[in-house]
Amino acid sequence: MNVRAQHPHRSIKAAESQLSACCTISRMSAQPSPYAALFHPLDLGSGLVLPNRVVLAPCTRNRATADLGPSEGAADYYAARAEAGLLITEAVLVTRQAQGYLDTPGLFADSHVPGWARVCDAVHARGGRIFAQLWHTGRIAHSHWARVQPVAPSAVLDPILRRQAGGVELYNEMPRALEASEMAGVIDLFAQAASRARAAGFDGVEIHGANGYLIEQFLRQHTNRRDDAWGGSLQGRLRFALAVVQACLNEWGPHRVGLRLSPFPDFGEMRWTAGDNETYIALLQALSSLPLAYVHTGITQDLPRAEIDGTPSQFLRRHWPGVLIGNGGHNPQTGQAHLSARDFDLISFGRLFIANPDLVARLQQGQPLRDYHHDLVKEFR
Numbered sequence: 381m382n383v384r385a386q387h388p389h390r391s392i393k394a395a396e397s398q399l400s401a402c403c404t405i406s407r408m409s410a411q412p413s414p415y416a417a418l419f420h421p422l423d424l425g426s427g428l429v430l431p432n433r434v435v436l437a438p439c440t441r442n443r444a445t446a447d448l449g450p451s452e453g454a455a456d457y458y459a460a461r462a463e464a465g466l467l468i469t470e471a472v473l474v475t476r477q478a479q480g481y482l483d484t485p486g487l488f489a490d491s492h493v494p495g496w497a498r499v500c501d502a503v504h505a506r507g508g509r510i511f512a513q514l515w516h517t518g519r520i521a522h523s524h525w526a527r528v529q530p531v532a533p534s535a536v537l538d539p540i541l542r543r544q545a546g547g548v549e550l551y552n553e554m555p556r557a558l559e560a561s562e563m564a565g566v567i568d569l570f571a572q573a574a575s576r577a578r579a580a581g582f583d584g585v586e587i588h589g590a591n592g593y594l595i596e597q598f599l600r601q602h603t604n605r606r607d608d609a610w611g612g613s614l615q616g617r618l619r620f621a622l623a624v625v626q627a628c629l630n631e632w633g634p635h636r637v638g639l640r641l642s643p644f645p646d647f648g649e650m651r652w653t654a655g656d657n658e659t660y661i662a663l664l665q666a667l668s669s670l671p672l673a674y675v676h677t678g679i680t681q682d683l684p685r686a687e688i689d690g691t692p693s694q695f696l697r698r699h700w701p702g703v704l705i706g707n708g709g710h711n712p713q714t715g716q717a718h719l720s721a722r723d724f725d726l727i728s729f730g731r732l733f734i735a736n737p738d739l740v741a742r743l744q745q746g747q748p749l750r751d752y753h754h755d756l757v758k759e760f761r
């Protein structure tokens with residue numbers, strides 16, 4: 381299916397008429413919102429109609445159970461935000477061997493499915509839609525949790541101090557370069573997690589290809605020093621990302637798989653190298669013939685960078701013809717401006733959604749927002 385045929389600006393009318401027939405989506409207020417551009421519906425295709433343009437950005441909450449299922453509180457946490465057009469979960473591990481932070485949940489065992497099913501049921505009961513973000517940290521895993529040496533495209537250390545565990549500072553470890561013979565198994569981890577996400581009742585999956593984790597480690601020359609089919613050339617660096625996308629599409633079918641990308645490196649010690657732009661442009665061109673639900677910017681601040689000739693979202697907009705979720709330090713005013721200008725089609729909020737579980741109602745009614753402060757990550761409501 382051609383993604384261009386699903387372009388959001390041509391599908392608003394169809395989405396509105398489908399919405400009017402849909403009784404599960406609540407109308408929050410008769411008053412026009414000051415952020416009207418955030419409140420147009422969008423048809424992602426394959427029966428997935430978003431009632432507004434506001435997305436919960438994936439935010440790790442470090443509250444998984446001992447066996448890395450979602451916490452008891454996760455169902456209430458996500459359900460409280462169900463008025464968003466789309467919720468994307470915190471990053472969810474596709475293997476225990478990718479764990480790099482405290483108490484991050486997974487979908488790498490069948491025992492994780494019932495916990496996530498409770499989350500999906502709670503969100504659906506409130507009329508919401510939810511994608512699971514599938515995650516392999518690569519070199520950012522840590523043997524403290526993963527119990528094995530981290531794996532990566534190449535043995536390139538991220539030397540930046542990353543996290544605390546029970547008061548102990550943990551430094552990143554030198555990763556082991558994956559053998560070519562292991563690659564099919566790593567791709568299959570994503571396929572299996574995508575399949576479990578279906579079993580749990582999610583509406584789709586987002587592949588975490590951003591923020592310096594395994595997929596980005598394969599894309600960038602700084603971290604991919606291989607000379608085999610999984611590196612060594614632009615096509616080689618694309619191979620893993622495209623294989624993971626295809627594996628997830630095989631599980632889910634059209635318009636239920638999104639991909640998060642950081643066209644400018646953001647997190648940890650991930651470096652931009654001349655030639656990386658061409659890699660991302662070629663990736664987006666290859667993806668444009670696939671029925672992805674969307675591409676999602678992954679960046680802390682969506683600000684202009686000379687290396688990519690604009691902001692990360694602008695870079696993606698230039699080279700990606702399908703639905704784009706903008707992200708990175710935005711607020712309702714910038715969201716309204718960018719959506720009105722069609723710089724992107726949806727906007728995700730991370731920190732504002734942590735601080736304001738009722739963000740959508742507040743935006744609808746033009747109410748003031750509670751500012752985000754790092755201490756708020758200790759709250760879980």
Ligand SMILES: Cc1cc2nc3c(=O)[nH]c(=O)nc-3n(C[C@H](O)[C@H](O)[C@H](O)COP(=O)(O)O)c2cc1C
Binds near residue numbers: 590640
């Ligand atoms: C506490 C916290 C946890 C985060 N965890 C994730 C994550 O699991 N996956 C991901 O892709 N991004 C993660 N991010 C990044 C956010 O999705 C988002 O890109 C970033 O916060 C910028 O958007 P904002 O300004 O709307 O918060 C996290 C951000 C925060 C603040």
